[in-house]
Amino acid sequence: MTIRVGLAGLGGMGAVHFKAYRRIEGAEVVAVCDPEPKRLAGDWSGAVGNIDAMSGGQADLSNVQRFADYAEFLASGVDLVDLTVPTHLHADMAIRALEAGKHVFCEKPMARTSAQAQEMVAAAEAGRRMLMVGHVLRFWPEYLAMKEIVDSGVYGPVRSAVLTRLSATPAWSWQNWMPDATRSGSAALDLHIHDVDTVLWYFGKPLWVSSVGTVEAGGGVSHLVTQYYYDDGPAVVAEGGWDLPSTFPFQMAARIGFESAALDFDILKKPTLTVYTAEGQEQPPIPADDGYRDELAYFVECVASGRKPSRVTPQDAAMAVALVEAEVESVRSGRPVEINL
Numbered sequence: 001m002t003i004r005v006g007l008a009g010l011g012g013m014g015a016v017h018f019k020a021y022r023r024i025e026g027a028e029v030v031a032v033c034d035p036e037p038k039r040l041a042g043d044w045s046g047a048v049g050n051i052d053a054m055s056g057g058q059a060d061l062s063n064v065q066r067f068a069d070y071a072e073f074l075a076s077g078v079d080l081v082d083l084t085v086p087t088h089l090h091a092d093m094a095i096r097a098l099e100a101g102k103h104v105f106c107e108k109p110m111a112r113t114s115a116q117a118q119e120m121v122a123a124a125e126a127g128r129r130m131l132m133v134g135h136v137l138r139f140w141p142e143y144l145a146m147k148e149i150v151d152s153g154v155y156g157p158v159r160s161a162v163l164t165r166l167s168a169t170p171a172w173s174w175q176n177w178m179p180d181a182t183r184s185g186s187a188a189l190d191l192h193i194h195d196v197d198t199v200l201w202y203f204g205k206p207l208w209v210s211s212v213g214t215v216e217a218g219g220g221v222s223h224l225v226t227q228y229y230y231d232d233g234p235a236v237v238a239e240g241g242w243d244l245p246s247t248f249p250f251q252m253a254a255r256i257g258f259e260s261a262a263l264d265f266d267i268l269k270k271p272t273l274t275v276y277t278a279e280g281q282e283q284p285p286i287p288a289d290d291g292y293r294d295e296l297a298y299f300v301e302c303v304a305s306g307r308k309p310s311r312v313t314p315q316d317a318a319m320a321v322a323l324v325e326a327e328v329e330s331v332r333s334g335r336p337v338e339i340n341l
Contacts, residue, residue, distance in 0.1 A: 006078030156259025181220025192240025
């Protein structure tokens with residue numbers, strides 16, 4: 001059985017997904033949708049992002065149906081709709097696809113607001129269709145390796161964790177939507193949410209959060225540092241921001257301290273992941289996997305088998321959006337915010 005995929009949004013992430021599906025057995029991109037004629041013609045030279053994988057180049061779309069109109073795209077006979085569109089469009093486009101009987105993969109963040117995210121959850125349940133959000137770190141080799149170490153308890157309980165995600169100000173987005181907080185939610189929702197989801201995945205829901213950050217003139221939080229509080233749990237901090245100069249390299253990093261060891265991950269280092277103990281240091285074996293390809297392959301298999309995604313559920317993704325909103329509230333109020341989710 002081949003899952004017929006329709007890809008909506010042909011920017012940097014759309015290019016990543018299009019290339020990934022070519023390496024997934026049992027899936028075929030049969031339709032694409034984008035408002036730009038240039039992109040529908042296969043010219044993705046302007047499709048870039050904060051990592052090299054997002055470089056688009058030229059795409060052969062000769063055997064793919066191409067649509068500028070989303071309604072016509074939904075009527076084209078696809079089984080799975082993959083949304084790699086600006087954040088403020090996620091909820092409406094996902095709900096329309098679910099109501100049209102399609103399974104939906106939606107890039108993170110799930111929606112512009114947690115209320116919209118809950119509407120997506122309800123639409124998936126009402127239509128009995130599958131919905132998964134692209135929290136790719138749950139498929140990223142180093143983050144999977146760190147999760148395994150955390151869960152194993154081999155070095156004792158976690159005492160501290162510091163997660164970092166920093167970027168130059170994005171200047172590559174379609175119609176400059178990313179720096180527009182009304183559309184993207186700024187760095188807090190678009191960038192930092194990766195580490196928010198990791199905090200939830202590794203340590204569960206915190207009792208409350210305390211955040212400080214930079215609020216831009218348009219109201220968006222472009223840089224923030226958050227402490228997550230747990231009863232008798234580890235000290236957990238995450239920093240995220242995209243208010244840095246264009247020459248600043250994209251960085252994602254993590255440092256986790258255990259009772260008898262510490263691990264250090266930094267995408268800019270080689271090797272990327274090192275564990276330090278009293279006896280010395282070692283580098284856990286990291287498979288040469290592609291998180292983007294693996295998350296899509298997982299969802300395709302879920303659709304083919306009829307098994308709902310469990311590695312990242314719609315409820316997980318909705319909670320990440322709600323937790324970001326609590327952090328933004330803390331930044332703006334200058335006070336800790338209790339988490340009642």
